Amino acid sequence: MLDQKLQTFLTVVELRSYTLAAQALHITQPAVSQHIRKLEEHYGAQLIDFTGHQLALTRAGELMYRYATFQAANEHRLLEQLNQSAQTLRVGATLSIADYYLPPLLAPFLAQSFRPLALHVGNTEGMLSACIRGELDCALIEGIFYDNDFCSHIFHTARFLPVAAASHPLSQKEHRLTDLFSYPLILREPGSGTRAILENRLFQAGCSPQSFSSVLECGSFRMIKELLKATHAVSFMYEQVAAQEVACGTLTYLHLSDWQILRPLYFVYPRHSMSHKACQNFYDECLCPK
Template sequence: MLDQKLRTFIKVVEYKNYTKAAEALNLTQPAVSQHIKKLEAHYGLPLIELKGKAVKLTKQGEIVYNYVQVQRSNEAHLLNKLNRVSQPIRIGATLSIADYYLESYLDYYLHKGYDDVSVTVNNTKVMLQKLLDDELDGAFIEGIFDKDMFNYEAFTRTSFKAVVRHHHPLLKETRQLKDLYNYPLILREQGSGTRKIFEQYLSQQNESLLSFKKIYEIGSFMLLKSMLKNTDAVSFMYENVALKEVTNQTLDYVTLSDVTIERPLYFIYPKHSLKSEKLKTFYRRFFNADN
């Protein structure tokens, strides 16, 4: 990594002006002048000549400038090589996506012998924090996130459905959302993207979770679906999460005339990540876009 005095020197040369260099570096002009003086003292040679406000390199300054440019190029090359080192790509996924959307893609990716990958599963809130804390490189999420902070790709769109046990009273005819309020509601825990999306939808309808008869929080979809099979409770989840049970006729989707929720599922990673190119390659390969 280049010394700050050398970075200041480069900016002075590029802008040919101390004031503009100071603005670019968010430093005061005296601080810039001090950096140059210390650099000249270190080498024991004059590096810059001032003619009025114009900046001109001495012959010694030209040598230092060319050397620093080589060092900058070497540093960029080093970062690129480090980025390609065969370390596992640290990927996160929410429970919905990990268990019900990624299995076949992950099998294909590993079968092809691409870069090693480690997968962490948790809710959307935890995934976002791990990305910001540099504990993950990228994540598959379905929840709400700040698009100014992350690069993102929508890898699919899916329907968000009301789900109940097979032969539930709500299945006799087309219903409205208010018809569900008389039944217990089973939700994922706080921080879950699935829950956040449903809460946001209710808010847009000037409703809330308090409209329901009773609320249960379950952190596992397997346990949640088991409770649905054995009670008259209702839940909301992505279509694929209940697809197997609907096919086996143990659960069913409730047809609601006034509720249509379709959401994209995303792969995201922090903006300005040093692994951006590696993550783009991972994304293409993961979804077989390179073939």
């Protein structure tokens, strides 16, 4: 049973108000304040700050929030298991992985397994947050994650490449990254692992997406590839995402002398999850390199 003080803390953080938390929990506001104070006394750290009359978490508060969220998710999962209703493994995957890497791995698993599976697709940030909240049991991601919170396995390593139309002025010959800056850039939405990898690499080179002539954000790889075919724009994606179009001759991987990125694709699940064993079994049976 989740400690009442932790439940109060979670409610305060989610509603950003002691008053609203008291109303939601059907207790008095002084009781809410007492629960938070008891937590702070027990752990010897301030959890909540009211700088500028706005509720904000301290560093200790952020750690407590992650801990309490895990506890609440495990409580919910435990009740499901006790009621024998937790039969479905909830798996998240980023767009690149779900559409271009997962199907050939998943097909043999489904052919020989009768265990229910629920697949959800989103960006890296969304998948990780859903795992923390207990809405997903595990996820396949391509971006950066907080390793202390998750167990992880690398299930594939992929090249991350610049892509453009086969007729692009920079196709066929080798160039440098700065040569691309004269052209528009199409990139994924904020929270995307693909975007985070690109922005980190550009930062290391002393530039940013704004170094390109213009920037277009797009959450669909299908649309990105269609726009690349029809324009002189460039984009960056994992090799398999554009493999079919490159094979057909409509897109090409641009060759840059100063660009070489090989990135791991990760399978992750919360370190202290009640579904730890089921997640590990899924990896062993479906994703583990043979």
